[in-house]
Ligand SMILES: Nc1nc2c(c(=O)[nH]1)N[C@H]1C(S)=C(S)[C@@H](COP(=O)(O)OP(=O)(O)OC[C@H]3O[C@@H](n4cnc5c(N)ncnc54)[C@H](O)[C@@H]3O)O[C@H]1N2
């Protein structure tokens with residue numbers, strides 16, 4: 001288990017956060033296979049986060065990245081309020097024995113109470129402000145109320161069932177930091193502070209090009225030698241899942257001039273160009289030659305299975321990520337390497353996903369020369385891996401919840417500990 005893994009990169013990734021200032025000439029051709037952690041480090045180092053911002057309504061801010069840190073303008077909750085439906089009182093009016101007090105007011109949520117008359121209790125409802133003079137609430141199940149009187153139990157604690165003002169956040173306190181991607185809970189939290197408009201980084205535009213003469217679109221007939229283009233849809237889903245704009249640049253046939261035109265046009269409209277296919281060693285593709293002609297290409301032989309022939313570079317100054325064509329290699333390289341890179345570009349504070357160490361409920365008998373990312377899922381007895389790990393298969397990925405890692409030169413026996421990344425963790 002000595003091979004560097006995704007989680008072992010968190011330090012270097014954080015160190016380079018905010019970067020894009022690395023010397024990218026360090027993308028030298030490695031002698032052997034480049035470890036996944038090294039590739040991730042280089043990608044994060046090369047990522048220049050977007051700087052343009054816009055102000056948008058909170059209601060449209062799901063999955064956007066905050067560009068400005070937000071401090072709370074108010075205390076939340078704004079006033080002490082009741083955690084229960086019941087009776088508010090002052091514990092000085094009760095004691096260690098049960099006590100009966102007159103009910104002097106009724107306080108529904110959303111209404112301002114009057115100060116509590118000494119020696120009385122107030123009928124109160126969950127979320128309603130606790131009146132001045134009261135310091136505890138007793139839930140109604142523990143009380144007996146009849147004809148304007150309530151009998152309260154013994155030993156009521158001061159503060160009982162009272163949610164104090166500012167319990168969630170105090171005025172002026174840090175609410176959310178710039179670089180935070182806004183999920184449902186962040187939207188709700190900002191709404192609770194009264195924030196209706198947020199400053200966010202502009203959305204990243206990601207151009208996707210599929211390459212290959214064999215590709216046809218779903219909905220058309222499948223002629224001999226052809227296959228349906230699945231990578232286009234995998235990438236569409238993954239990119240949109242990251243809250244980025246997907247720009248569909250279609251399919252480029254195996255033709256040099258068409259490739260030049262498609263790549264140049266995509267680079268003009270997008271922040272990043274992602275292609276699938278055409279990065280291995282065959283002569284039938286033009287991806288490598290065209291990227292080299294229009295910009296710069298770093299072919300990496302990664303120590304990853306599936307996904308060895310990943311490439312990175314730029315087309316007329318726009319970053320380029322060339323994913324291998326095999327459908328499972330697209331999924332794995334995008335999840336393991338692409339997401340962190342794109343999320344950093346989008347202005348997000350990137351924390352590389354941490355692996356969960358879990359018990360293997362599968363065996364892997366053949367040690368490999370590349371770190372394997374198995375399509376796997378959490379079963380009742382531990383991590384299960386899909387029986388067929390062909391990089392041409394996507395049914396396995398639909399069965400799976402995530403990826404289990406088998407390091408180089410390693411086998412796995414049932415009961416061993418393995419690292420598991422859920423797709424949800426990988427996509428952030
Ligand atoms: N002689 C060698 N051959 C291969 C090597 C190698 O080292 N030496 N590496 C293998 C590995 S590993 C991979 S991964 C693939 C990567 O190949 P390419 O990136 O050049 O991809 P293609 O050849 O264009 O396609 C591979 C495979 O995927 C299918 N494909 C491509 N695009 C799509 C799409 N949009 N939707 C669905 N399926 C797609 C394509 O038909 C091929 O079957 O190279 C190995 N070969």
Ligand code: MOO
Pocket residue numbers: 304305306307308309324326328329391
């Ligand atoms: O790296 Mo490839 O995706 O193994 O087939």
